[in-house]
Amino acid sequence: MIIDRNSPVPQYFQLQTWLREQIEQGVFKPEDKIPTEEEFAKITGLARATIRQAISNLVNMGYLNRRRRLGTFVNRQTGLSQRKDIVGVLVPDIRAGYAPELARGVEDAAANNKLSTILCNTDDLFVKADFHADRLIENNVCGVIFVPTAASDEKNLQIIDKFRKRNIPIVLADRIIPDTDVDYVTTDNFDGAYHITNYLIQQGHRLIGITLSTLFSTERLRYEGYCQALKDADILLDSDLVKLHNGPFTEKHYKQAAKTWLTEQRKISAIFAGHDRIAYIIYSVAQKLKLNIPSDLSIVGYDDLHPTCSHLISLTTMHQPIYEMGQESLKILVSKIRGENSDISQIVLESHFVERSSVIKVKQV
Numbered sequence: 001m002i003i004d005r006n007s008p009v010p011q012y013f014q015l016q017t018w019l020r021e022q023i024e025q026g027v028f029k030p031e032d033k034i035p036t037e038e039e040f041a042k043i044t045g046l047a048r049a050t051i052r053q054a055i056s057n058l059v060n061m062g063y064l065n066r067r068r069r070l071g072t073f074v075n076r077q078t079g080l081s082q083r084k085d086i087v088g089v090l091v092p093d094i095r096a097g098y099a100p101e102l103a104r105g106v107e108d109a110a111a112n113n114k115l116s117t118i119l120c121n122t123d124d125l126f127v128k129a130d131f132h133a134d135r136l137i138e139n140n141v142c143g144v145i146f147v148p149t150a151a152s153d154e155k156n157l158q159i160i161d162k163f164r165k166r167n168i169p170i171v172l173a174d175r176i177i178p179d180t181d182v183d184y185v186t187t188d189n190f191d192g193a194y195h196i197t198n199y200l201i202q203q204g205h206r207l208i209g210i211t212l213s214t215l216f217s218t219e220r221l222r223y224e225g226y227c228q229a230l231k232d233a234d235i236l237l238d239s240d241l242v243k244l245h246n247g248p249f250t251e252k253h254y255k256q257a258a259k260t261w262l263t264e265q266r267k268i269s270a271i272f273a274g275h276d277r278i279a280y281i282i283y284s285v286a287q288k289l290k291l292n293i294p295s296d297l298s299i300v301g302y303d304d305l306h307p308t309c310s311h312l313i314s315l316t317t318m319h320q321p322i323y324e325m326g327q328e329s330l331k332i333l334v335s336k337i338r339g340e341n342s343d344i345s346q347i348v349l350e351s352h353f354v355e356r357s358s359v360i361k362v363k364q365v
Contacts, residue, residue, distance in 0.1 A: 105326020169336035193225025212274025
């Protein structure tokens, strides 16, 4: 199917992408004449103006050339030969979470290397990442930093393969795809989660809940660290204290998890929120239920990236070096662009524990 009418991607861009892929895969060979606008209209059902826009873009990009009265033909050398000094950055949402800090780290390091950046928000959607990947390829970027989306590893690998097929180096930031030969920079999420769970245990907590998404490699590792800390302390894993889901971040899910825990007869003494945004949601639910933090409930988070919320709760958390992650990702990318390093670089940065006042020490009965 050339055109998906239910897709949010513009139809001209869908046709343009399909045509470009046919050329790159050799379906349309150099000097081949492509179908006319009228023929494409019959094949796709698109308006001729839409078809004309797609073809014109490919002419401007160097894939096609028009010959007066003869038609449109595939060029012998397709695409632009000279890559621009531009790096593409694909992040979930520049307005929230760690993305602003990550992007700033990338941009500062890029400027030091005389590179510019194109920032793309994927909203954690594969279809948007796929769309932006094509646009970055069109803009002839020299490299890409990519935070994998809230999709399967197979889907995210499709994005990676798009760039690799065109010899555009790509580095993953924060989230990784296990057991693949892809460059990445992340943090030690297992160790960080183990540390903060063990801290709660040392403070006397035994009924420790956890809530996060198993869709992301980072949060899966945090769950594993939590489980290992409980095991090492001879605390049985209680399924009632685990609220996992396999989807992107939504306030609704975490509000419901908090309400379930905090309105049950059985008392839960502490909650490990998979990241700080979740912790603040749990705090808001506790506040509505007239529960005091930390005397009624202890909470810990992960990231340490929400100073604007510090007036609400002084949150004990794990600080991730997100800015440094952006810088390190760009350093790897530059080495690939310049051909200085052909080896796979997989860097794991250390996080550090930040103790504040959202946890209280409890006495063992």
